[in-house]
Amino acid sequence: MPMQMICPYCGNYIITVTSPVPGLLTWLLCTGLFVFGCFLGCCFLPFCMNSLMDVSHSCPVCQRELLHHRRL
Template identity: 80%
Template sequence: MYFEGVVPELYAGMPVVGTSMPVQAMCPYCGNRIITVTSFVPGALTWLLCTTLFVFGCVLGCCFLPFCIRSLMDVKHSCPVCQHELFYYHRL
């Protein structure tokens, strides 16, 4: 997936990528051809599962289990050169 010629000022929000795996892209900030660095961040699905577990009686810390499972968290893609956040993958 290449984003050549994309100027950061042309889009208001962060583009959404359909994968949690690192992707090859052209960084619109530094202009380098890179493979994105991924980091897992709690998103809507993580908080929804945590709240659901808490409501159904998992109050002894089990409700925080979704924060330990990477496949339930959103993924932030960033540039390894300039550390700008490039893409965001939402699980929900």
């Protein structure tokens, strides 16, 4: 969920922009699926699901990353 805050870099009162970023959980699930027999591209399924990815919060004004929420 986007957050309201004051950007520590540009000083504006903003609502953060969120974007999904592959993290440790995504890579572990991909590796696990590959090891258990999903060779034909099914192992990349975790990269298509936003609920399994980390979330990066950034400022819409200065484009700097403010927070990084990790699933693991």
